[in-house]
Amino acid sequence: MTEEKGGSAQRTSLQGYWSSRMAFILAVTGSAVGLGNIWKFPYITGQNGGGAFVLVYLFCVVLVGMPVMMSEILLGRRGRRNPVATMALLGAEEGGSTHWRWIGSMGVLAGILILSYYSVIAGWSLAYIEKSLSGVFSGASSDEVSGIFNMFIGDWKMVAGAHTLFMFLTVFVVARGVERGLEQAVRFMVPALFLLLLALLGYSINTGHFGEGVSYLFTPNWHALTWGTVLIALGQAFFTLSIGMGAIMAYGAYLPEETSITGSAASVVVADTSIAILSALVIFPIVFANGLDSAEGAGLVFHTLPLAFGQMGGGVFFATIFFILLTFAAWTSAIGLMEPAVAWIVESYGRTRAQAAVIVGVLIWAIGLGSVLSFNVLADFKFLNRTIFENVDYLTSNIMLPLGGLLITFFAGWVMCRNSSSDELGGATSIYKIWRFLARWVAPIAILFVFLKAIGWLPEFSG
Ligand code: TRP
Numbered sequence: 001m002t003e004e005k006g007g008s009a010q011r012t013s014l015q016g017y018w019s020s021r022m023a024f025i026l027a028v029t030g031s032a033v034g035l036g037n038i039w040k041f042p043y044i045t046g047q048n049g050g051g052a053f054v055l056v057y058l059f060c061v062v063l064v065g066m067p068v069m070m071s072e073i074l075l076g077r078r079g080r081r082n083p084v085a086t087m088a089l090l091g092a093e094e095g096g097s098t099h100w101r102w103i104g105s106m107g108v109l110a111g112i113l114i115l116s117y118y119s120v121i122a123g124w125s126l127a128y129i130e131k132s133l134s135g136v137f138s139g140a141s142s143d144e145v146s147g148i149f150n151m152f153i154g155d156w157k158m159v160a161g162a163h164t165l166f167m168f169l170t171v172f173v174v175a176r177g178v179e180r181g182l183e184q185a186v187r188f189m190v191p192a193l194f195l196l197l198l199a200l201l202g203y204s205i206n207t208g209h210f211g212e213g214v215s216y217l218f219t220p221n222w223h224a225l226t227w228g229t230v231l232i233a234l235g236q237a238f239f240t241l242s243i244g245m246g247a248i249m250a251y252g253a254y255l256p257e258e259t260s261i262t263g264s265a266a267s268v269v270v271a272d273t274s275i276a277i278l279s280a281l282v283i284f285p286i287v288f289a290n291g292l293d294s295a296e297g298a299g300l301v302f303h304t305l306p307l308a309f310g311q312m313g314g315g316v317f318f319a320t321i322f323f324i325l326l327t328f329a330a331w332t333s334a335i336g337l338m339e340p341a342v343a344w345i346v347e348s349y350g351r352t353r354a355q356a357a358v359i360v361g362v363l364i365w366a367i368g369l370g371s372v373l374s375f376n377v378l379a380d381f382k383f384l385n386r387t388i389f390e391n392v393d394y395l396t397s398n399i400m401l402p403l404g405g406l407l408i409t410f411f412a413g414w415v416m417c418r419n420s421s422s423d424e425l426g427g428a429t430s431i432y433k434i435w436r437f438l439a440r441w442v443a444p445i446a447i448l449f450v451f452l453k454a455i456g457w458l459p460e461f462s463g
Contacts, residue, residue: 011080013254014347021259023183027251027336028242028268030186033193034333035121036240037276038326039301042283046294048232049224050216054280056230060237061273064446067438068243068405069265071412074424076252077261078416082343083107083246086253087411095415103407107246108341110400112360114245115337116367117389119170122330123162124302125323127152132319137310142290145307149299153375160372164365166327170334171361174342175354189328194275196322200282203308208285216284216294217277227453234450235398240272244401244408247336250343261424262431298375298389338364367392398454406447413439 018024045053079086084104091100131137136148153159204210238244255261279301286304287294296303309319338360345356370378374389383391412421413436425432452458 010257013080015254017254017256021264024251024255024259025264025267026183026186028248028264029190029271030332031242031247031336032240032268032272033190033275034329035118037272038279038329039121041236041240041276042280043298043300044232044236045217045280046300047297048229049221051218052220052222052225053229053233054217055220056225056233057236060234061241061269063438064234064405064443065237065241065243066265066269067435067443068409069241069248069269070261070425070435071408071439072243072246072248073252073255073261073265074421075408075412076249077255078420078424080253082347083249083340084344085347086249090416094417094420095411100411103404103411104246104340106400107404108344110245110396110404111247111337111340112364113367113392114396115334115364117371117392118330118334118337119166119364119368120159120163120371122166122327122334123159124153125326125330126166127158127162128302128306128323129320129327132306132309132316132323135316137306137319138315140307140310142292142303142307145303145310149302156372156376159375160369163368163372167361167365167368169331170338171357174335174338175357177353185328186332189325189332190271193325193329196318196325197275197278197282200308201278203312204282204285207289207311209288210285212288213281213284217280227450231398231450231454234402234447238401238405239397240276241269242333242336244404246340250339260426262435402447402451406444409439409443
Protein backbone atom coordinates (compact mmCIF):
# COMPACT_ATOMS: atom_id res chain seq x y z
CA MET A 1 0.00 0.00 0.00
CA THR A 2 2.48 2.62 -1.08
CA GLU A 3 1.40 6.20 -1.08
CA GLU A 4 2.29 6.80 -4.72
CA LYS A 5 -0.59 4.69 -5.90
CA GLY A 6 -4.10 5.92 -6.14
CA GLY A 7 -5.68 8.14 -8.69
CA SER A 8 -6.96 11.61 -8.74
CA ALA A 9 -10.30 12.15 -7.15
CA GLN A 10 -12.95 14.46 -8.57
CA ARG A 11 -14.00 12.36 -11.54
CA THR A 12 -17.35 13.50 -12.81
CA SER A 13 -20.47 11.37 -12.88
CA LEU A 14 -21.86 10.49 -16.30
CA GLN A 15 -25.46 10.73 -15.13
CA GLY A 16 -25.62 13.79 -12.90
CA TYR A 17 -25.84 14.11 -9.14
CA TRP A 18 -28.28 13.81 -6.27
CA SER A 19 -29.91 17.16 -5.71
CA SER A 20 -29.11 17.10 -2.00
CA ARG A 21 -27.75 14.96 0.80
CA MET A 22 -31.36 14.26 1.73
CA ALA A 23 -32.10 12.95 -1.77
CA PHE A 24 -29.26 10.45 -1.48
CA ILE A 25 -30.32 9.32 1.99
CA LEU A 26 -33.91 8.91 0.77
CA ALA A 27 -32.84 6.83 -2.22
CA VAL A 28 -30.62 4.54 -0.16
CA THR A 29 -33.27 4.27 2.56
CA GLY A 30 -35.84 3.44 -0.10
CA SER A 31 -33.67 0.60 -1.33
CA ALA A 32 -32.87 -0.63 2.18
CA VAL A 33 -36.37 -0.54 3.65
CA GLY A 34 -38.41 -3.20 1.94
CA LEU A 35 -39.65 -6.75 2.25
CA GLY A 36 -36.40 -7.54 4.06
CA ASN A 37 -37.54 -5.56 7.09
CA ILE A 38 -41.21 -6.38 7.28
CA TRP A 39 -41.58 -9.78 5.65
CA LYS A 40 -38.19 -11.49 5.92
CA PHE A 41 -36.75 -10.33 9.23
CA PRO A 42 -39.69 -11.52 11.40
CA TYR A 43 -40.03 -14.84 9.61
CA ILE A 44 -36.38 -15.84 9.71
CA THR A 45 -36.14 -14.65 13.31
CA GLY A 46 -39.01 -17.02 14.06
CA GLN A 47 -37.35 -19.87 12.19
CA ASN A 48 -34.08 -19.35 14.03
CA GLY A 49 -35.31 -19.18 17.59
CA GLY A 50 -35.58 -15.45 18.38
CA GLY A 51 -33.34 -13.66 20.91
CA ALA A 52 -29.85 -14.91 20.14
CA PHE A 53 -30.46 -14.59 16.40
CA VAL A 54 -31.60 -10.96 16.79
CA LEU A 55 -28.50 -10.06 18.81
CA VAL A 56 -26.16 -11.64 16.28
CA TYR A 57 -28.00 -9.78 13.53
CA LEU A 58 -27.56 -6.45 15.37
CA PHE A 59 -23.84 -7.13 15.84
CA CYS A 60 -23.51 -7.93 12.15
CA VAL A 61 -25.30 -4.72 11.17
CA VAL A 62 -23.00 -2.52 13.26
CA LEU A 63 -19.64 -4.27 12.91
CA VAL A 64 -19.91 -5.57 9.35
CA GLY A 65 -22.86 -3.82 7.69
CA MET A 66 -21.84 -0.29 8.54
CA PRO A 67 -18.22 -0.56 7.27
CA VAL A 68 -19.34 -2.39 4.13
CA MET A 69 -21.91 0.29 3.39
CA MET A 70 -19.35 3.06 3.85
CA SER A 71 -16.88 1.20 1.63
CA GLU A 72 -19.48 0.79 -1.10
CA ILE A 73 -20.38 4.47 -1.07
CA LEU A 74 -16.76 5.58 -1.11
CA LEU A 75 -15.82 3.25 -3.96
CA GLY A 76 -18.87 4.38 -5.89
CA ARG A 77 -18.08 8.06 -5.46
CA ARG A 78 -14.40 7.50 -6.30
CA GLY A 79 -15.20 5.57 -9.51
CA ARG A 80 -18.40 7.38 -10.54
CA ARG A 81 -19.43 4.64 -13.00
CA ASN A 82 -21.65 1.53 -12.89
CA PRO A 83 -20.32 -1.05 -10.39
CA VAL A 84 -18.57 -3.19 -13.02
CA ALA A 85 -16.79 -0.21 -14.60
CA THR A 86 -16.09 1.42 -11.24
CA MET A 87 -14.35 -1.70 -9.95
CA ALA A 88 -12.40 -2.11 -13.20
CA LEU A 89 -11.30 1.53 -13.04
CA LEU A 90 -10.38 1.57 -9.37
CA GLY A 91 -8.86 -1.89 -9.68
CA ALA A 92 -6.48 -0.65 -12.37
CA GLU A 93 -5.74 2.55 -10.52
CA GLU A 94 -5.26 1.22 -7.02
CA GLY A 95 -4.65 -2.49 -7.37
CA GLY A 96 -3.03 -2.90 -10.77
CA SER A 97 -5.74 -5.21 -12.12
CA THR A 98 -9.07 -4.76 -13.82
CA HIS A 99 -10.10 -8.21 -12.58
CA TRP A 100 -11.67 -6.47 -9.59
CA ARG A 101 -14.55 -5.82 -11.96
CA TRP A 102 -15.79 -9.32 -11.13
CA ILE A 103 -17.05 -7.90 -7.85
CA GLY A 104 -19.35 -5.76 -9.97
CA SER A 105 -20.35 -8.64 -12.22
CA MET A 106 -21.24 -10.84 -9.27
CA GLY A 107 -23.36 -7.95 -7.97
CA VAL A 108 -25.24 -7.67 -11.26
CA LEU A 109 -26.03 -11.38 -11.07
CA ALA A 110 -27.01 -11.22 -7.39
CA GLY A 111 -29.44 -8.37 -8.10
CA ILE A 112 -31.08 -10.35 -10.89
CA LEU A 113 -31.45 -13.45 -8.74
CA ILE A 114 -32.74 -11.60 -5.67
CA LEU A 115 -35.31 -9.67 -7.67
CA SER A 116 -36.54 -12.91 -9.27
CA TYR A 117 -38.08 -14.04 -5.98
CA TYR A 118 -38.48 -10.60 -4.40
CA SER A 119 -40.96 -9.78 -7.11
CA VAL A 120 -42.98 -12.91 -6.30
CA ILE A 121 -43.35 -11.89 -2.64
CA ALA A 122 -44.06 -8.29 -3.66
CA GLY A 123 -46.80 -9.81 -5.83
CA TRP A 124 -48.33 -11.38 -2.69
CA SER A 125 -48.40 -7.93 -1.13
CA LEU A 126 -50.00 -6.52 -4.26
CA ALA A 127 -52.68 -9.21 -4.18
CA TYR A 128 -53.27 -8.52 -0.48
CA ILE A 129 -54.21 -4.91 -1.25
CA GLU A 130 -57.20 -6.25 -3.15
CA LYS A 131 -58.00 -8.91 -0.53
CA SER A 132 -57.87 -6.37 2.29
CA LEU A 133 -60.10 -3.97 0.43
CA SER A 134 -62.67 -6.71 -0.20
CA GLY A 135 -63.10 -7.11 3.55
CA VAL A 136 -62.45 -10.89 3.66
CA PHE A 137 -60.31 -10.46 6.76
CA SER A 138 -62.96 -8.69 8.84
CA GLY A 139 -63.57 -10.82 11.91
CA ALA A 140 -61.84 -13.81 10.28
CA SER A 141 -60.44 -16.50 12.58
CA SER A 142 -56.81 -17.47 12.37
CA ASP A 143 -57.73 -20.66 10.48
CA GLU A 144 -59.72 -18.64 7.98
CA VAL A 145 -56.83 -16.22 7.45
CA SER A 146 -54.43 -19.15 6.92
CA GLY A 147 -56.94 -20.72 4.57
CA ILE A 148 -57.07 -17.58 2.43
CA PHE A 149 -53.27 -17.43 2.29
CA ASN A 150 -52.83 -21.12 1.42
CA MET A 151 -55.52 -20.98 -1.21
CA PHE A 152 -53.82 -17.96 -2.76
CA ILE A 153 -50.24 -19.27 -2.90
CA GLY A 154 -51.55 -22.67 -4.01
CA ASP A 155 -52.97 -21.09 -7.15
CA TRP A 156 -49.89 -20.64 -9.31
CA LYS A 157 -51.72 -18.63 -11.94
CA MET A 158 -52.73 -15.97 -9.43
CA VAL A 159 -49.21 -15.80 -7.98
CA ALA A 160 -47.68 -15.64 -11.46
CA GLY A 161 -50.11 -12.91 -12.43
CA ALA A 162 -49.21 -10.77 -9.42
CA HIS A 163 -45.48 -11.37 -10.05
CA THR A 164 -45.96 -10.27 -13.66
CA LEU A 165 -47.76 -7.11 -12.63
CA PHE A 166 -45.07 -6.20 -10.11
CA MET A 167 -42.26 -6.76 -12.64
CA PHE A 168 -44.16 -4.60 -15.07
CA LEU A 169 -44.34 -1.76 -12.52
CA THR A 170 -40.63 -2.08 -11.80
CA VAL A 171 -39.57 -2.08 -15.46
CA PHE A 172 -41.82 0.90 -16.08
CA VAL A 173 -40.11 3.08 -13.46
CA VAL A 174 -36.59 1.89 -14.27
CA ALA A 175 -37.13 2.55 -17.97
CA ARG A 176 -38.26 6.11 -17.30
CA GLY A 177 -35.23 6.87 -15.16
CA VAL A 178 -35.25 6.70 -11.45
CA GLU A 179 -34.88 10.23 -10.13
CA ARG A 180 -38.18 12.04 -9.92
CA GLY A 181 -41.33 10.34 -8.78
CA LEU A 182 -39.45 7.82 -6.78
CA GLU A 183 -37.76 10.29 -4.52
CA GLN A 184 -41.21 11.67 -3.77
CA ALA A 185 -42.53 8.17 -3.10
CA VAL A 186 -39.81 7.44 -0.55
CA ARG A 187 -40.16 10.82 1.13
CA PHE A 188 -43.74 9.95 1.91
CA MET A 189 -43.60 6.17 2.20
CA VAL A 190 -40.92 5.55 4.82
CA PRO A 191 -42.43 7.93 7.43
CA ALA A 192 -45.93 6.62 6.66
CA LEU A 193 -44.81 3.04 7.08
CA PHE A 194 -43.14 3.97 10.34
CA LEU A 195 -46.31 5.64 11.66
CA LEU A 196 -48.49 2.72 10.64
CA LEU A 197 -46.15 0.29 12.36
CA LEU A 198 -46.31 2.47 15.49
CA ALA A 199 -50.09 2.30 15.38
CA LEU A 200 -49.88 -1.48 15.01
CA LEU A 201 -47.47 -1.55 17.93
CA GLY A 202 -50.23 0.07 19.99
CA TYR A 203 -52.52 -2.77 18.96
CA SER A 204 -49.93 -5.42 19.84
CA ILE A 205 -49.31 -3.86 23.24
CA ASN A 206 -53.02 -3.79 24.07
CA THR A 207 -54.20 -7.03 22.56
CA GLY A 208 -51.19 -9.22 21.96
CA HIS A 209 -48.95 -11.03 24.37
CA PHE A 210 -46.50 -8.16 24.26
CA GLY A 211 -44.24 -9.23 27.13
CA GLU A 212 -43.88 -12.66 25.61
CA GLY A 213 -43.00 -11.12 22.26
CA VAL A 214 -40.37 -8.84 23.77
CA SER A 215 -38.73 -11.61 25.74
CA TYR A 216 -38.78 -13.88 22.69
CA LEU A 217 -36.92 -11.21 20.70
CA PHE A 218 -34.46 -10.00 23.29
CA THR A 219 -33.73 -12.89 25.65
CA PRO A 220 -30.91 -14.77 23.99
CA ASN A 221 -31.31 -18.51 23.96
CA TRP A 222 -27.80 -19.40 22.88
CA HIS A 223 -28.66 -23.08 22.51
CA ALA A 224 -30.83 -22.29 19.50
CA LEU A 225 -27.81 -20.80 17.74
CA THR A 226 -25.58 -22.74 15.36
CA TRP A 227 -22.96 -21.45 12.93
CA GLY A 228 -25.53 -22.06 10.23
CA THR A 229 -27.91 -19.59 11.90
CA VAL A 230 -25.09 -17.08 12.46
CA LEU A 231 -24.51 -17.17 8.70
CA ILE A 232 -28.23 -16.52 8.15
CA ALA A 233 -28.09 -13.52 10.53
CA LEU A 234 -25.06 -12.19 8.65
CA GLY A 235 -26.83 -12.71 5.32
CA GLN A 236 -29.87 -10.85 6.63
CA ALA A 237 -27.69 -7.89 7.66
CA PHE A 238 -26.45 -7.70 4.05
CA PHE A 239 -29.86 -8.22 2.51
CA THR A 240 -31.70 -5.67 4.62
CA LEU A 241 -29.07 -2.95 4.08
CA SER A 242 -28.91 -3.64 0.30
CA ILE A 243 -25.15 -4.10 0.52
CA GLY A 244 -22.68 -6.58 -0.99
CA MET A 245 -23.88 -6.33 -4.58
CA GLY A 246 -22.92 -2.86 -5.78
CA ALA A 247 -26.36 -1.27 -5.57
CA ILE A 248 -25.19 1.25 -3.00
CA MET A 249 -21.99 1.67 -5.02
CA ALA A 250 -24.14 2.65 -8.01
CA TYR A 251 -25.99 5.21 -5.88
CA GLY A 252 -22.71 6.49 -4.41
CA ALA A 253 -21.54 7.35 -7.92
CA TYR A 254 -23.96 10.28 -7.96
CA LEU A 255 -23.01 11.64 -4.54
CA PRO A 256 -21.53 15.18 -4.47
CA GLU A 257 -17.95 15.46 -3.18
CA GLU A 258 -18.71 17.36 -0.01
CA THR A 259 -21.42 15.07 1.41
CA SER A 260 -20.46 13.07 4.51
CA ILE A 261 -20.46 9.35 3.79
CA THR A 262 -20.38 8.32 7.44
CA GLY A 263 -23.34 10.48 8.38
CA SER A 264 -25.43 9.29 5.44
CA ALA A 265 -24.66 5.63 6.08
CA ALA A 266 -25.47 6.00 9.77
CA SER A 267 -28.89 7.54 9.05
CA VAL A 268 -29.78 4.71 6.70
CA VAL A 269 -28.64 2.00 9.10
CA VAL A 270 -30.64 3.50 11.97
CA ALA A 271 -33.82 3.88 9.88
CA ASP A 272 -33.57 0.38 8.44
CA THR A 273 -32.85 -1.34 11.74
CA SER A 274 -35.64 0.48 13.59
CA ILE A 275 -38.20 -0.55 10.99
CA ALA A 276 -37.10 -4.20 11.19
CA ILE A 277 -37.20 -4.31 14.99
CA LEU A 278 -40.52 -2.48 15.03
CA SER A 279 -42.13 -5.03 12.68
CA ALA A 280 -40.90 -7.91 14.79
CA LEU A 281 -42.29 -6.19 17.90
CA VAL A 282 -45.64 -5.94 16.14
CA ILE A 283 -45.73 -9.46 14.77
CA PHE A 284 -44.57 -11.74 17.60
CA PRO A 285 -47.09 -10.59 20.24
CA ILE A 286 -49.82 -11.37 17.68
CA VAL A 287 -48.25 -14.79 17.05
CA PHE A 288 -48.26 -15.65 20.75
CA ALA A 289 -51.71 -14.22 21.50
CA ASN A 290 -53.24 -16.40 18.77
CA GLY A 291 -51.22 -19.54 19.30
CA LEU A 292 -49.68 -19.31 15.82
CA ASP A 293 -46.43 -21.02 14.88
CA SER A 294 -43.52 -18.54 15.08
CA ALA A 295 -41.46 -20.80 12.80
CA GLU A 296 -44.06 -21.19 10.05
CA GLY A 297 -41.89 -19.45 7.47
CA ALA A 298 -42.53 -17.13 4.55
CA GLY A 299 -46.26 -16.73 5.22
CA LEU A 300 -45.83 -15.29 8.74
CA VAL A 301 -46.62 -11.63 8.00
CA PHE A 302 -49.47 -12.60 5.70
CA HIS A 303 -51.12 -14.52 8.56
CA THR A 304 -50.49 -12.31 11.54
CA LEU A 305 -51.26 -8.86 10.20
CA PRO A 306 -54.52 -9.64 8.36
CA LEU A 307 -55.66 -11.44 11.50
CA ALA A 308 -54.90 -8.37 13.62
CA PHE A 309 -56.45 -5.98 11.12
CA GLY A 310 -59.57 -8.15 10.99
CA GLN A 311 -60.10 -7.59 14.70
CA MET A 312 -59.66 -3.84 14.88
CA GLY A 313 -61.99 -0.95 14.12
CA GLY A 314 -61.27 0.51 10.68
CA GLY A 315 -59.33 -2.66 9.88
CA VAL A 316 -60.28 -2.73 6.21
CA PHE A 317 -58.88 0.75 5.77
CA PHE A 318 -55.67 0.17 7.73
CA ALA A 319 -54.99 -3.21 6.11
CA THR A 320 -55.40 -1.75 2.65
CA ILE A 321 -53.09 1.17 3.46
CA PHE A 322 -50.57 -1.20 5.01
CA PHE A 323 -50.30 -3.45 1.95
CA ILE A 324 -50.14 -0.42 -0.34
CA LEU A 325 -47.21 0.90 1.69
CA LEU A 326 -45.52 -2.50 1.77
CA THR A 327 -45.87 -2.74 -2.00
CA PHE A 328 -44.32 0.72 -2.36
CA ALA A 329 -41.47 -0.25 -0.04
CA ALA A 330 -40.85 -3.32 -2.19
CA TRP A 331 -41.08 -1.23 -5.34
CA THR A 332 -38.39 1.28 -4.29
CA SER A 333 -36.16 -1.70 -3.41
CA ALA A 334 -36.85 -3.55 -6.66
CA ILE A 335 -35.63 -0.56 -8.61
CA GLY A 336 -32.34 -0.64 -6.71
CA LEU A 337 -31.99 -4.37 -7.35
CA MET A 338 -32.33 -3.83 -11.08
CA GLU A 339 -30.10 -0.75 -11.31
CA PRO A 340 -26.65 -2.45 -11.50
CA ALA A 341 -27.75 -4.72 -14.37
CA VAL A 342 -29.48 -1.91 -16.26
CA ALA A 343 -26.63 0.59 -15.81
CA TRP A 344 -24.15 -2.07 -16.93
CA ILE A 345 -26.08 -2.93 -20.11
CA VAL A 346 -26.60 0.74 -20.98
CA GLU A 347 -22.94 1.60 -20.52
CA SER A 348 -21.42 -1.54 -22.05
CA TYR A 349 -23.75 -2.36 -24.92
CA GLY A 350 -24.99 1.10 -25.87
CA ARG A 351 -28.67 0.26 -25.30
CA THR A 352 -31.18 2.83 -24.14
CA ARG A 353 -32.40 2.66 -20.57
CA ALA A 354 -35.79 1.47 -21.74
CA GLN A 355 -34.33 -1.37 -23.82
CA ALA A 356 -32.06 -2.46 -21.01
CA ALA A 357 -34.93 -2.38 -18.50
CA VAL A 358 -37.10 -4.58 -20.73
CA ILE A 359 -34.31 -7.11 -21.41
CA VAL A 360 -33.39 -7.41 -17.74
CA GLY A 361 -37.04 -7.40 -16.68
CA VAL A 362 -38.03 -10.28 -18.96
CA LEU A 363 -35.05 -12.33 -17.81
CA ILE A 364 -35.85 -11.75 -14.13
CA TRP A 365 -39.53 -12.47 -14.71
CA ALA A 366 -38.71 -15.83 -16.30
CA ILE A 367 -36.31 -16.87 -13.53
CA GLY A 368 -38.98 -15.80 -11.03
CA LEU A 369 -41.40 -18.41 -12.34
CA GLY A 370 -39.27 -20.97 -10.51
CA SER A 371 -40.10 -19.22 -7.23
CA VAL A 372 -43.77 -18.86 -8.19
CA LEU A 373 -43.99 -22.64 -8.57
CA SER A 374 -42.04 -23.31 -5.34
CA PHE A 375 -45.17 -22.63 -3.32
CA ASN A 376 -47.51 -24.92 -5.27
CA VAL A 377 -46.78 -27.16 -8.26
CA LEU A 378 -43.09 -27.66 -7.42
CA ALA A 379 -43.42 -27.44 -3.61
CA ASP A 380 -41.96 -30.92 -3.26
CA PHE A 381 -39.19 -30.40 -5.77
CA LYS A 382 -36.19 -29.99 -3.50
CA PHE A 383 -32.48 -29.66 -3.93
CA LEU A 384 -30.33 -29.82 -0.76
CA ASN A 385 -33.65 -30.04 1.09
CA ARG A 386 -34.72 -26.60 -0.13
CA THR A 387 -37.29 -25.47 -2.69
CA ILE A 388 -36.22 -23.36 -5.67
CA PHE A 389 -37.25 -20.17 -3.85
CA GLU A 390 -35.29 -21.19 -0.75
CA ASN A 391 -32.21 -22.07 -2.79
CA VAL A 392 -32.16 -18.77 -4.67
CA ASP A 393 -32.62 -16.90 -1.39
CA TYR A 394 -29.92 -18.92 0.38
CA LEU A 395 -27.40 -18.60 -2.44
CA THR A 396 -27.84 -14.84 -2.77
CA SER A 397 -28.29 -13.64 0.83
CA ASN A 398 -25.99 -16.04 2.61
CA ILE A 399 -23.28 -16.59 0.02
CA MET A 400 -23.15 -13.99 -2.76
CA LEU A 401 -23.80 -10.86 -0.67
CA PRO A 402 -21.35 -11.68 2.17
CA LEU A 403 -18.75 -12.72 -0.41
CA GLY A 404 -19.29 -9.43 -2.25
CA GLY A 405 -18.97 -7.58 1.07
CA LEU A 406 -15.78 -9.44 1.90
CA LEU A 407 -14.19 -8.42 -1.40
CA ILE A 408 -15.47 -4.84 -1.17
CA THR A 409 -14.04 -4.25 2.32
CA PHE A 410 -10.85 -6.06 1.36
CA PHE A 411 -10.44 -3.77 -1.61
CA ALA A 412 -11.32 -0.57 0.26
CA GLY A 413 -9.24 -1.49 3.32
CA TRP A 414 -6.18 -3.23 1.88
CA VAL A 415 -5.86 -2.52 -1.82
CA MET A 416 -6.91 1.10 -2.00
CA CYS A 417 -4.27 3.47 -0.71
CA ARG A 418 -4.83 5.35 2.49
CA ASN A 419 -4.86 8.73 0.80
CA SER A 420 -7.71 7.78 -1.48
CA SER A 421 -9.94 6.35 1.21
CA SER A 422 -9.28 9.10 3.75
CA ASP A 423 -9.90 11.64 1.03
CA GLU A 424 -13.40 10.23 0.53
CA LEU A 425 -14.14 9.80 4.22
CA GLY A 426 -13.21 13.34 5.19
CA GLY A 427 -9.59 13.02 6.35
CA ALA A 428 -7.79 10.96 8.96
CA THR A 429 -10.24 11.57 11.78
CA SER A 430 -10.97 9.07 14.54
CA ILE A 431 -14.08 7.96 12.64
CA TYR A 432 -11.85 7.20 9.67
CA LYS A 433 -9.58 5.13 11.87
CA ILE A 434 -12.49 3.14 13.24
CA TRP A 435 -13.81 2.54 9.72
CA ARG A 436 -10.39 1.42 8.53
CA PHE A 437 -9.96 -1.00 11.40
CA LEU A 438 -13.42 -2.49 10.81
CA ALA A 439 -12.91 -2.66 7.03
CA ARG A 440 -9.42 -4.18 7.20
CA TRP A 441 -9.83 -6.59 10.08
CA VAL A 442 -13.22 -7.04 11.63
CA ALA A 443 -15.53 -7.31 8.60
CA PRO A 444 -13.40 -9.56 6.34
CA ILE A 445 -12.32 -11.85 9.16
CA ALA A 446 -15.82 -12.11 10.60
CA ILE A 447 -17.30 -12.98 7.21
CA LEU A 448 -14.62 -15.54 6.43
CA PHE A 449 -14.83 -17.08 9.87
CA VAL A 450 -18.62 -17.44 9.80
CA PHE A 451 -18.44 -18.96 6.30
CA LEU A 452 -15.85 -21.52 7.26
CA LYS A 453 -17.68 -22.37 10.46
CA ALA A 454 -21.01 -22.74 8.70
CA ILE A 455 -19.65 -25.17 6.12
CA GLY A 456 -17.82 -27.05 8.86
CA TRP A 457 -14.27 -26.37 7.74
CA LEU A 458 -13.23 -25.04 11.12
CA PRO A 459 -13.48 -27.39 14.07
CA GLU A 460 -15.92 -26.79 16.92
CA PHE A 461 -14.28 -25.64 20.13
CA SER A 462 -16.77 -27.32 22.40
CA GLY A 463 -19.38 -30.04 22.28
N1 TRP B 1 -32.79 -4.22 1.20
C1 TRP B 1 -33.93 -4.72 0.49
C2 TRP B 1 -34.96 -5.12 1.53
O1 TRP B 1 -34.69 -5.13 2.70
C3 TRP B 1 -33.60 -5.85 -0.43
C4 TRP B 1 -32.32 -5.69 -1.20
C5 TRP B 1 -31.22 -6.47 -1.15
C6 TRP B 1 -31.98 -4.65 -2.09
N2 TRP B 1 -30.25 -6.02 -1.96
C7 TRP B 1 -30.67 -4.90 -2.54
C8 TRP B 1 -32.66 -3.55 -2.55
C9 TRP B 1 -30.06 -4.02 -3.42
C10 TRP B 1 -32.03 -2.69 -3.43
C11 TRP B 1 -30.73 -2.91 -3.86
O2 TRP B 1 -36.05 -5.44 1.20
